[in-house]
Amino acid sequence: MFAISPLFVCVALALVRTSSAVGTPFGLAAGTTGGGSATPAVPSTLAQLTTWLSDSTPRVILLESIFDFTSNDGSTTGTICKPWTCSPNPQFAIDANSWCENYEPDAAKSTATWPVAGTKPLVVASNKTLLGKGSTGGLKGKGLKITGANNIIIQNIQITDINAQYVWGGDALQIDGGSNIWVDSNYFQHIGRQMVVTGYGAVTKTTFSNNVFNGDSTYSATCNGCHYWVALFTGAGDQITFALNYLYKTSGRGPHVGGTSGYFQDIHIYNNYFVSVAGNALDPEIGSKVLLEGNYFNTVTTPTLTGAGQTYIPTTSTQASACSSLLGRSCVTNVLLSSGALLAGTDTGTLNGFTAATYKSASIMAAASVPSYVQAHAGVGIVN
Ligand SMILES: *[C@@H]1O[C@H](CO)[C@@H](O)[C@H](O)[C@H]1NC(C)=O
Numbered sequence: 001m002f003a004i005s006p007l008f009v010c011v012a013l014a015l016v017r018t019s020s021a022v023g024t025p026f027g028l029a030a031g032t033t034g035g036g037s038a039t040p041a042v043p044s045t046l047a048q049l050t051t052w053l054s055d056s057t058p059r060v061i062l063l064e065s066i067f068d069f070t071s072n073d074g075s076t077t078g079t080i081c082k083p084w085t086c087s088p089n090p091q092f093a094i095d096a097n098s099w100c101e102n103y104e105p106d107a108a109k110s111t112a113t114w115p116v117a118g119t120k121p122l123v124v125a126s127n128k129t130l131l132g133k134g135s136t137g138g139l140k141g142k143g144l145k146i147t148g149a150n151n152i153i154i155q156n157i158q159i160t161d162i163n164a165q166y167v168w169g170g171d172a173l174q175i176d177g178g179s180n181i182w183v184d185s186n187y188f189q190h191i192g193r194q195m196v197v198t199g200y201g202a203v204t205k206t207t208f209s210n211n212v213f214n215g216d217s218t219y220s221a222t223c224n225g226c227h228y229w230v231a232l233f234t235g236a237g238d239q240i241t242f243a244l245n246y247l248y249k250t251s252g253r254g255p256h257v258g259g260t261s262g263y264f265q266d267i268h269i270y271n272n273y274f275v276s277v278a279g280n281a282l283d284p285e286i287g288s289k290v291l292l293e294g295n296y297f298n299t300v301t302t303p304t305l306t307g308a309g310q311t312y313i314p315t316t317s318t319q320a321s322a323c324s325s326l327l328g329r330s331c332v333t334n335v336l337l338s339s340g341a342l343l344a345g346t347d348t349g350t351l352n353g354f355t356a357a358t359y360k361s362a363s364i365m366a367a368a369s370v371p372s373y374v375q376a377h378a379g380v381g382i383v384n
Pocket of ligand 1: 151
């Protein structure tokens with residue numbers, strides 16, 4: 001058993017009082033209501049789900065089964081290239097927007113046929129809750145896209161099997177501008193490109209919590225059965241909480257933050273459980289400020305890459321107490337077990353991005369408690 005803080009108990013008691021989602025959004029997404037008090041309704045067809053997600057009516061959409069879009073939009077034949085020559089089973093890249101010519105001019109080209117659905121995500125408009133029932137609600141073959149929309153809850157659904165063999169075959173969840181977005185207790189696996197991605201518009205007041213990012217895959221960019229394209233936060237001014245997530249058998253972008261000059265991202269990453277990462281977890285690039293605390297890295301080859309981003313990743317009590325002057329509290333140390341060294345994480349200037357009340361009052365458990373907590377709480381079939 002791990003120690004439960006009083007705040008966690010309060011959150012649990014509040015569960016029964018909300019109707020549009022289960023539990024209460026926390027971190028930067030606090031206050032998000034999604035479809036609010038709309039009566040939960042179960043769509044009966046793919047077309048009805050598509051309309052309900054994208055229309056201008058506040059809705060609580062309940063998914064009790066898998067909505068399989070794989071063959072919904074037919075298939076297409078086109079050019080692919082092979083950027084990775086490792087073996088076995090490298091991903092191929094669909095030659096979208098001349099990507100193979102522009103970025104991988106030497107990659108061998110061929111032709112393939114793939115389902116179109118993955119490349120045409122479902123549009124999610126403002127004031128929506130998409131909620132799964134039990135462990136059997138979700139989407140297959142097609143992901144979600146939020147573009148400049150606000151107040152959205154995506155909770156307890158699976159998103160799987162989106163052209164997993166092909167980079168540019170589709171993302172599971174793409175957010176190009178938006179705020180008050182809570183992505184909680186979902187399960188992602190077998191995705192061609194990103195499991196979650198933000199950009200280019202700023203994504204603020206957003207929390208990713210209790211999600212499972214299962215990287216176990218046949219095809220990968222790293223040819224080791226571990227998915228590379230996990231989470232990418234690269235919007236123009238992102239402010240995101242990433243907490244209590246379970247990432248395993250991944251090999252990169254866990255998450256990748258930043259990379260575009262002139263953009264900034266403040267990302268608070270806490271109490272996540274990283275297991276069997278055969279590659280890198282955090283990839284901090286230009287523009288990013290990342291406070292990473294209270295996480296548990298178990299058998300992670302490279303917990304962080306070096307990069308142009310600013311990172312604070314305490315592993316000692318001295319480093320934890322250095323947070324006090326700006327945050328009014330100590331940070332929580334991270335734990336590394338059978339993992340590589342941190343290559344970044346000692347820039348106290350990072351903390352200037354985390355002085356808002358929500359960071360100061362965050363309820364963060366000791367990293368030692370994270371493995372059992374996250375394994376018991378992350379993913380589908382638990383909250384509803
Ligand atoms: C979402 O709901 C809020 C509050 O009811 C409302 O003010 C806003 O116009 C809605 N947004 C859209 C795009 O319908």
